[in-house]
Amino acid sequence: MAFTARSEPTRAAILAGARRLLAEKGYEGTTIRAVAAEAGVDASMVMRYYTNKAGLFTAAVDLDLQFPDTSDWPREELGERMARHFVARWEGELSDELIRLLLRSAVTNAAAVEQLRAVFGGQVLRAVRQVVGDGPEASCRASMLATQVLGVALCRYVLELPPVVAMDADTLASMMAPVIQHYLTGDLAAAV
Structure with missing residues (x-):
C-alpha cells in the first residue's frame, strides 16, 4: 500500500504510541485499540496502515x-x-x-526473535563482510559477534545485572572490544 505525505504524521503517531506501550506493557499487553487511543486515532487506522498486531510490531x-x-x-x-x-x-x-524494546520483547515473543534475527543476520553480517569479505567465515563471525553484543545488552538492559549495569560506557566498550576483535579477525579454528 502506497502512503502519502499527508498520512505520515498519523503513521508516526501510531508508531510512537506503539513503542511507548510496547516498552511499558510488552507485546502481549499491547493491543491495537490501546495503540490507537495512545495515537489519538481510530483502531481502523492502525489496521489500515499495519494490517495486524504483528505488522505493527x-x-x-x-x-x-x-x-x-x-x-x-x-x-x-x-x-x-x-x-x-x-x-x-x-x-x-x-x-x-528500539534496541531495548526489541530485546525485552524477544524474551517472550517469537515475532521479536525473528526481528532480531533479521536485524543481526542482515546488518551485522553486512558490516562483517566489509571487514572479512564474503567468504564462508563471514556468517560464523557475524553470528559470534551477535552473541557477544546481544548477551551484553540483555544483561545490561533487561536482566540488569548489577556489575554490568554499574560499568560506565567506556569500560563496557573496553571490556567487549577484545572479544569482538577476536570474532572479527582471530583464528576461529584455533578455538575448536
Missing part, C-alpha cells in the same frame, strides 16, 4: 544499527570501534528505545 521495532562503513577501519582497531559503536547505539548519541 515489526514496523515499531524496525531497528537500524546505523553501522558506519567499516571497510577503511584499521584492522587492529576493529573490535574497539565496533564495541564503541554498539555502546553508542544502545545508550550514547545514536541511542533510542
Whole structure:
C-alpha cells in the first residue's frame, strides 16, 4: 500500500504510541485499540496502515544499527570501534528505545526473535563482510559477534545485572572490544 505525505504524521503517531506501550506493557499487553487511543486515532487506522498486531510490531521495532562503513577501519582497531559503536547505539548519541524494546520483547515473543534475527543476520553480517569479505567465515563471525553484543545488552538492559549495569560506557566498550576483535579477525579454528 502506497502512503502519502499527508498520512505520515498519523503513521508516526501510531508508531510512537506503539513503542511507548510496547516498552511499558510488552507485546502481549499491547493491543491495537490501546495503540490507537495512545495515537489519538481510530483502531481502523492502525489496521489500515499495519494490517495486524504483528505488522505493527515489526514496523515499531524496525531497528537500524546505523553501522558506519567499516571497510577503511584499521584492522587492529576493529573490535574497539565496533564495541564503541554498539555502546553508542544502545545508550550514547545514536541511542533510542528500539534496541531495548526489541530485546525485552524477544524474551517472550517469537515475532521479536525473528526481528532480531533479521536485524543481526542482515546488518551485522553486512558490516562483517566489509571487514572479512564474503567468504564462508563471514556468517560464523557475524553470528559470534551477535552473541557477544546481544548477551551484553540483555544483561545490561533487561536482566540488569548489577556489575554490568554499574560499568560506565567506556569500560563496557573496553571490556567487549577484545572479544569482538577476536570474532572479527582471530583464528576461529584455533578455538575448536
